[in-house]
Amino acid sequence: MGLNDFVDSFRNQFDETAPELINENTNFKELDEWSSLVAMGVIAMVDEDYAVTIKGEDIRTASTVKDLYEIVKARV
Amino acid sequence: MAFVRINNVAIRGVSACAPSTIEENSEYPYYERDEFRRISPILGVERRHVLKKGQTCADLAVKAAEKLLSDLKWEKDSIALLVFCSPSRDYILPDTACLIQEQLGLKNSTMAFDMNLGCTGWTYGLTTVCSIIQTGCIKRALLLNGNMGSAENAITDKTAYPLAGDMGSATAFEFDENASPIWCELGTEGQKSIVIHDGGRRNPVTQDSLVLQEYEKNVKRSRVHIEMDGMDVFSFDLKRAPLSFDAILEFAGKSKENIDFYLFQQSSFYAVKKIIKKLKLPIERAPLSLKNFGTTGASCIPLTIVTELSDRIQSGKKTFVACSFGVGFSWASVCTSVENLVVSELQFMD
Numbered sequence: 221m222g223l224n225d226f227v228d229s230f231r232n233q234f235d236e237t238a239p240e241l242i243n244e245n246t247n248f249k250e251l252d253e254w255s256s257l258v259a260m261g262v263i264a265m266v267d268e269d270y271a272v273t274i275k276g277e278d279i280r281t282a283s284t285v286k287d288l289y290e291i292v293k294a295r296v
Numbered sequence: 297m298a299f300v301r302i303n304n305v306a307i308r309g310v311s312a313c314a315p316s317t318i319e320e321n322s323e324y325p326y327y328e329r330d331e332f333r334r335i336s337p338i339l340g341v342e343r344r345h346v347l348k349k350g351q352t353c354a355d356l357a358v359k360a361a362e363k364l365l366s367d368l369k370w371e372k373d374s375i376a377l378l379v380f381c382s383p384s385r386d387y388i389l390p391d392t393a394c395l396i397q398e399q400l401g402l403k404n405s406t407m408a409f410d411m412n413l414g415c416t417g418w419t420y421g422l423t424t425v426c427s428i429i430q431t432g433c434i435k436r437a438l439l440l441n442g443n444m445g446s447a448e449n450a451i452t453d454k455t456a457y458p459l460a461g462d463m464g465s466a467t468a469f470e471f472d473e474n475a476s477p478i479w480c481e482l483g484t485e486g487q488k489s490i491v492i493h494d495g496g497r498r499n500p501v502t503q504d505s506l507v508l509q510e511y512e513k514n515v516k517r518s519r520v521h522i523e524m525d526g527m528d529v530f531s532f533d534l535k536r537a538p539l540s541f542d543a544i545l546e547f548a549g550k551s552k553e554n555i556d557f558y559l560f561q562q563s564s565f566y567a568v569k570k571i572i573k574k575l576k577l578p579i580e581r582a583p584l585s586l587k588n589f590g591t592t593g594a595s596c597i598p599l600t601i602v603t604e605l606s607d608r609i610q611s612g613k614k615t616f617v618a619c620s621f622g623v624g625f626s627w628a629s630v631c632t633s634v635e636n637l638v639v640s641e642l643q644f645m646d
Contacts, residue, residue, distance in 0.1 A: 256455070257338060257566075260530045264570050273535045276489075276527035 221270060221296055226289045229269055233261040244286040249279075266292055297540075298482045299547050299618075305426040307632065311364035311640035312465040312595060312602040313343040324513040330561020330569040340565020344461035344590035346446040353384050353442025353595075356464025356645055358399055361440055363640045364466045370436065374405050377428055377437035381411035381421040382594050383623070384444035385544075394438065397491045407434070413491075414480075415561050417441050417594025418467070419630050423480045425469055431472045434601045439467045444592030448492065450517035452508060456524060459564065461590030465598035468638075476633035479548040481540055483627050489528040490512035490623040494519040533567040536627045538574050541619045543631035552577065554615060555631075557605060559597045561620040562586040571619075596620075599642075606639040 223244060227256040231242045242263045248254060259279055268272050272295045274288075298512045322332050336342075347353070357380065365372065378400075380393040387395075393408040402408075407428070413420050421439045445460020493506035496572050505519045517523065537560070545552060552558075558577055562568050565586055572582050583604030585596065592599050597618050601609060610616070612634045621627040 256526050257335070260525050260566060263527060263531050264534060267534050268574070273531055275531045276525045279527055 221291055223286065223289055225294065227285055229265050230262065230285050230288070233258050233265060242285065244289070245284050247283050248285055248288070249283075262288075270296055272296060297543055300427065300480040300482070301424055301547075302423070302426040302478040302480070304432065304471055304473050305417050305430050305478060305483065306470050306472040306474055307467065307634050307637060308470045309364050309368050309468040309638035309640065310598045310601045311360040311367070311469070311643065312463060313360040313363070313643035313645055314589065315347045315356065316644045316646045317346050317348065318343050319346050321458045324454070324458050326452060326619045328514075338566050340457055341590045342587050344445065344458070347444065347462045347464070348441060351645070352386050353382055353444045353462055353464050354386050354396060354440075355464060356462065357382075357440035357442045358396055358464070359643050359645050360464050360640070361400060361438055361466035363643050364430075364468055364638070367638050367640045368468055368639060370468070372401050375402050375436045375438055375595045376406050377425060378402060378406055378408040378432040378440065379411060379421055379425050379437070380442070381417040382442035383412055383414040383417075383473055384447060385410055385412070385440060393440075397454065400402050409458070410643055413624070413626055414443070414593045415563055415626065416620045416626040416628045418465075418597045419480070419618055419620045419628035420482065420626070422467065422469075422478070422630055423482060423596070423628065426478055427469050427510075429469060435471045437469045438470065441465045441598065442592035443595050445590060445593070448522050450508065450521040452514070452516035453521065454514045455526065456517070458573045459591050461592050463592035463595040463599055464594065465595040465602075467598055476635075478630060478632040479544060481544045481547055483536075483540070485532065485536070485625040487528070487625050489532070489585050489625065490523040491523055492520060493523065530564070530567055532625050533563065533621055534570055534574070536625070537571045537619055537621050540621065540627050540629040541575055541617065544617055544619070544631045545620050548631040550615070550631065553616050556581065556614045557609065557616040558582040559600055559618040562596055562600070563591050563622050564596060602639055602642050606641070609634065609637055610638070
């Protein structure tokens with residue numbers, strides 16, 4: 221699974237944030253639009269696209285989009 | 297996964313009773329201006345029915361039971377097992393089922409006890425009740441369920457209060473050697489992702505238990521209200537529900553095309569929609585009661601039968617899968633066929 225595809229899918233969970241603000245090094249929880257609803261969208265995306273389960277602890281532990289990617293990749 | 301197959305028991309009827317008072321989520325006082333409109337497509341709950349002070353969901357379940365017994369034309373003396381399953385019971389002691397035995401006027405030689413499960417309260421209750429009566433020593437049983445969202449959640453918690461409604465329901469079972477088998481699949485992943493911290497023996501209630509803590513703006517609750525890790529709950533729902541659904545079909549030897557109705561636990565509109573989509577199920581066979589009643593816990597599936605399926609399920613033989621999941625974490629799916637099921641009209645209590 222590629223990092224760029226993951227970042228693209230992650231970016232698609234946001235409706236109001238400029239795409240250039242979301243890349244692999246973004247501290248995603250600091251984005252204005254970040255909320256528990258966006259988190260659920262990310263959990264659903266990871267389940268649908270990668271057949272991987274991530275939980276609250278994973279979202280809490282990851283700082284950047286790349287951190288989350290590494291967590292998901294390890295479980296594929 | 298635990299598998300249980302029950303023979304010789306038929307589900308004879310289902311009823312539900314809602315409180316008359318309705319609260320509209322568009323008028324919920326702790327949403328900011330425009331917040332309800334923005335989250336409405338995800339929330340999926342427009343209104344809930346709420347009990348008045350002094351009333352409990354057991355009152356609703358009793359009223360549902362009275363109506364069901366009347367519609368079935370069952371003599372009260374013919375019932376020998378009563379289970380009340382709800383996380384909101386009238387007292388810590390005695391069991392609410394014992395008090396309901398007296399209130400309903402059931403005979404003394406009735407086995408009556410409570411179960412505590414929430415979201416899986418109907419499926420686990422059904423598995424338990426049917427397991428007891430399947431040898432025919434007891435011929436008729438009632439399962440009463442209830443939910444009291446208005447009491448379990450703090451009104452000041454906008455992440456919880458607008459989701460859950462109050463409800464009571466009754467389901468009637470009878471020993472019948474010609475009944476279709478009832479297949480059940482059940483499991484547990486013990487976690488406190490949905491928890492009421494204080495009030496049990498682990499953390500007895502103190503004055504501090506009642507203090508409302510502010511977690512974020514308009515998210516205030518105390519330790520005697522439900523605290524939920526939304527991400528963990530959603531993650532569990534999305535993972536477990538489809539696995540349970542597939543497992544019950546395999547156990548029952550059926551395919552999803554053989555199934556007339558899919559009855560899902562509706563803890564959240566977003567979750568149930570994702571699950572239905574993941575399983576590629578036709579939406580017209582997966583009815584929801586969430587919009588007008590909120591999430592109703594242990595009464596969710598019987599309520600959905602009453603409000604959404606009464607015109608389609610009562611005639612002839614119909615096969616359904618009920619798939620429940622939630623607090624515990626606990627999950628259970630049930631697959632069975634019903635024939636000439638009696639579905640009472642939705643009752644209301646002032």
